[in-house]
Amino acid sequence: MDRIDLRVPVKAEYVSMNRLVSSSLASLMGFDIEAIDDIKVCLGEVCNQCIQLADLKAEYLMIGFMRDEELLRIEVSVDVVNEGNELTASGLEMSRLIVETLMDDFIVAQENGRVRIEMSRRLEA
Amino acid sequence: MDRIDLRVPVKAEYVSMNRLVSSSLASLMGFDIEAIDDIKVCLGEVCNQCIQLADLKAEYLMIGFMRDEELLRIEVSVDVVNEGNELTASGLEMSRLIVETLMDDFIVAQENGRVRIEMSRRLEA
Amino acid sequence: MNLQIEVRTAEEFIQVVPIGEIDVYSAPAFKEELFTVIQNTKKNLVIDGEKLDYIDSTGLGVLIGGLKRMREKGLSITITGLNPNVHKLFTITALDKPFNIKGA
Amino acid sequence: MNLQIEVRTAEEFIQVVPIGEIDVYSAPAFKEELFTVIQNTKKNLVIDGEKLDYIDSTGLGVLIGGLKRMREKGLSITITGLNPNVHKLFTITALDKPFNIKGA
Numbered sequence: 001m002d003r004i005d006l007r008v009p010v011k012a013e014y015v016s017m018n019r020l021v022s023s024s025l026a027s028l029m030g031f032d033i034e035a036i037d038d039i040k041v042c043l044g045e046v047c048n049q050c051i052q053l054a055d056l057k058a059e060y061l062m063i064g065f066m067r068d069e070e071l072l073r074i075e076v077s078v079d080v081v082n083e084g085n086e087l088t089a090s091g092l093e094m095s096r097l098i099v100e101t102l103m104d105d106f107i108v109a110q111e112n113g114r115v116r117i118e119m120s121r122r123l124e125a
Numbered sequence: 126m127d128r129i130d131l132r133v134p135v136k137a138e139y140v141s142m143n144r145l146v147s148s149s150l151a152s153l154m155g156f157d158i159e160a161i162d163d164i165k166v167c168l169g170e171v172c173n174q175c176i177q178l179a180d181l182k183a184e185y186l187m188i189g190f191m192r193d194e195e196l197l198r199i200e201v202s203v204d205v206v207n208e209g210n211e212l213t214a215s216g217l218e219m220s221r222l223i224v225e226t227l228m229d230d231f232i233v234a235q236e237n238g239r240v241r242i243e244m245s246r247r248l249e250a
Numbered sequence: 251m252n253l254q255i256e257v258r259t260a261e262e263f264i265q266v267v268p269i270g271e272i273d274v275y276s277a278p279a280f281k282e283e284l285f286t287v288i289q290n291t292k293k294n295l296v297i298d299g300e301k302l303d304y305i306d307s308t309g310l311g312v313l314i315g316g317l318k319r320m321r322e323k324g325l326s327i328t329i330t331g332l333n334p335n336v337h338k339l340f341t342i343t344a345l346d347k348p349f350n351i352k353g354a
Numbered sequence: 355m356n357l358q359i360e361v362r363t364a365e366e367f368i369q370v371v372p373i374g375e376i377d378v379y380s381a382p383a384f385k386e387e388l389f390t391v392i393q394n395t396k397k398n399l400v401i402d403g404e405k406l407d408y409i410d411s412t413g414l415g416v417l418i419g420g421l422k423r424m425r426e427k428g429l430s431i432t433i434t435g436l437n438p439n440v441h442k443l444f445t446i447t448a449l450d451k452p453f454n455i456k457g458a
């Protein structure tokens with residue numbers, strides 16, 4: 001398994017760059033154009049979700065890409081989460097729906113003031 | 126200052142992705158198209174240099190992008206360096222020349238089996 | 251920013267053309283432009299989606315907000331020319347129903 | 355891999371067309387293809403650089419190796435149609451001299 005880690009400031013400005021990394025990696029893995037686009041869209045949504053949940057004190061978004069022969073797993077987390085920002089906030093609903101629809105797995109966990117989102121997509125044979 | 130960190134396996138396969146991150150960031154900073162291309166080319170060369178110098182034991186290439194108002198500084202390092210691979214090896218000469226020509230600063234340091242390359246480019250006013 | 255917005259006034263409608271990406275970074279600028287157009291128009295709105303390369307949930311949220319305001323004025327929003335990747339997101343979020351979506 | 359290689363045989367010369375990027379990842383494939391062509395040709399070689407989006411020092415190294423082999427056979431390499439960004443690297447490394455570079 002290859003692992004790529006990206007650490008970026010929690011700012012909307014960098015989300016397009018994060019998306020690029022995901023599509024570049026998906027392309028290297030041999031996903032087809034539609035799947036590459038799905039992965040890029042979902043990576044963007046997951047970054048959006050973290051940015052919306054993050055406290056002003058949160059500095060960095062951590063994105064880990066785990067690349068297997070047949071699976072791309074992506075883990076996104078942010079250090080400090082604003083307790084006021086509910087994971088069920090209405091603005092997040094559409095975003096969640098998109099990721100649930102386009103990825104094979106999608107898990108959101110909140111623990112110790114830290115939100116961690118995990119998602120994965122399988123390469124069809 | 127914003128800092129972006131990328132950690133990738135020391136493999137030729139990932140260099141194109143590394144280049145993309147540099148050009149995306151240079152574009153966000155407002156560099157013009159020619160400067161964006163210069164930065165991309167140099168990031169590629171510096172990754173090549175690290176890959177050539179790296180031992181088979183080296184696992185990760187670390188790339189740090191430090192973004193100021195007027196300066197992009199990039200630091201690339203690799204953990205384990207093969208002592209047999211001279212920093213002055215002839216294959217590296219062209220690569221060095223390219224980076225020296227296109228960047229404002231370029232420093233290569235080798236210490237404790239670790240190579241660290243630093244380069245920077247200023248945004249023209 | 252990877253978004254430009256053109257506004258064109260036709261006889262029957264007013265047309266907004268987003269060029270590039272509407273995402274979490276560019277959505278505030280898009281919202282400001284769109285809502286200004288909506289505030290000042292008495293015509294129906296057409297969004298030409300042909301040069302819209304990417305939209306995320308933030309951008310969709312702005313469109314929803316725009317539609318709400320247009321409906322309050324008794325007006326509609328039609329979206330044309332969406333590329334399949336962008337159209338897909340309208341389908342997933344069931345926004346292909348409230349918006350009048352036309353063309354491939 | 356972000357590189358495709360086309361080989362075309364003309365009456366006067368043999369043409370190699372790299373499409374995409376020649377970098378540290380694709381250079382070995384390019385080297386194999388180029389050196390096979392060189393081994394089997396008695397004609398001069400033209401590299402059509404019009405669709406070459408990117409080259410790095412590794413790719414330039416392969417071209418140098420190719421030129422050496424061609425010269426041993428008394429033949430030449432001409433490179434045409436390089437875009438300015440790629441041409442710049444030939445200038446910086448002074449490879450615009452040993453190679454016969456033609457066109458914009």
Ligand SMILES: Nc1ncnc2c1ncn2[C@@H]1O[C@H](COP(=O)(O)OP(=O)(O)O)[C@@H](O)[C@H]1O
Binds near residue numbers: 090094095308311315
């Ligand atoms: N990301 C979103 N997901 C779902 N609905 C949204 C989202 N963003 C906005 N909306 C909906 O669009 C409507 C308008 O939102 P907004 O553009 O913020 O205008 P306002 O807050 O002035 O009503 C809201 O009522 C909300 O329900």
Ligand SMILES: Nc1ncnc2c1ncn2[C@@H]1O[C@H](COP(=O)(O)OP(=O)(O)O)[C@@H](O)[C@H]1O
Binds near residue numbers: 216418
């Ligand atoms: N990266 C490089 N920088 C400078 N010169 C290079 C580089 N790569 C190759 N060369 C030169 O090109 C020539 C051919 O190299 P190569 O393609 O490895 O063929 P060979 O090793 O069979 O001679 C070498 O003599 C070397 O001097």
